[in-house]
Amino acid sequence: MSERSEGEDGNVLRSKRDATRYQILAEIAERQPAVSQREIADAIGVTSQAVSNYLRDLVEQEYVRKHGRGRYEVTKQGVDWLICRTDELREFVQHVSDDIVGGVEVETAIAAADVSEGDAVSLSMREGALHATPGRSGSTTAVAVTDADEGTDVGVTDFEGVLDYDLGKVTAISVPAVREGGSGAVESAVVADCADSHDLLAVAGTEALAAARTAELDPDVRFGTVEAVREAATKGLDVLLVAVTDELTAHTDALREQNVRYEVIDVRA
Known part of the structure; x- marks a missing residue:
């Protein structure tokens, strides 16, 4: 050479x-x-x-x-x-x-009140997002690395303690393909009742979207991918998943892998 x-x-x-x-x-x-x-x-x-x-x-x-x-x-x-x-x-x-x-791990949280760089904060999981409250009153604490107004994003590091919160659960409603009845085969009133007790409504598939709209519901997640539903549940949100039958298996497999509780209910008319 x-x-x-x-x-x-x-x-x-x-x-x-x-x-x-x-x-x-x-x-x-x-x-x-x-x-x-x-x-x-x-x-x-x-x-x-x-x-x-x-x-x-x-x-x-x-x-x-x-x-x-x-x-x-x-x-x-x-x-x-x-x-x-x-x-x-x-x-x-x-x-x-x-x-x-890797030696400087920084996470992003929502400031529950005004925060200044260097402030000690307590961390909690609310509405599927990490929140930072000024002070060390919580079981999990960190230090802010940015300034933030209440309701805006703040960087936090130097974590102490374990963030304790419950995983969400997923209730899945199977909607048959259009050739097997589609949204018309689903009991709309039951879908609407289920939505009332969940934090988030996700739909996967056109028939599922039609079923939600027939129940006079506006989905929070229009394209309910496996990753989106699983992420919401692991952040503590209870999710109602309305999915076309042939997309349901991928969701339940992913939820089992993450030890997320789920149930599949039959709401056919």
Whole structure:
């Protein structure tokens, strides 16, 4: 392998020149052998002339081999250089993730009253969202890392204690496909009664939406995906899920995995 270029010190992020060389080599490796300097320039945000200059240097250093106009190939030396720099980048990203970002965990809460950066707050789960109340009166406390007015979002960190709240439950109503009766096969009055005792109404499927509207209900979640329903329940909300029959299994499987209570009720007319 050829000698390192001037300024190269083992971390591609420390040299703008090496960072650009890295990007160009990666673009060539992806596009070879037919490589447009304009495409590379557009992809990495530099001028075509800059790409041309870098390519000339890379050819001279035997990182790239040129095969006529617009045809380039990354050499073994170039591949080795890319692999080495990629390993260094991977180690650096891991360090940032584990030692820097991972070491400063910040969550977002709703300020229950005005909060200033550095204030101690007590945390609670209400209406499916984390709330921060000034003071240390609760069983779970943290420290605010931002200022916030009442009702706005605030960053919190340095958690102490365990946040104690009950998971929500899911009541699922199965609506048959339209060819099997659709929303017309569902007892609307029962759907409406069920909605009164739940925090959230989610529908999944067109027949389910029709069943909710027939019961004169306005869904809180128009597209009741597995992730949305499960997230709501794990945040303490009781969810009424009105779903087309063939979508129901995916929901119940996900709820079981998260140990979320659920029941499926029959409301066919």
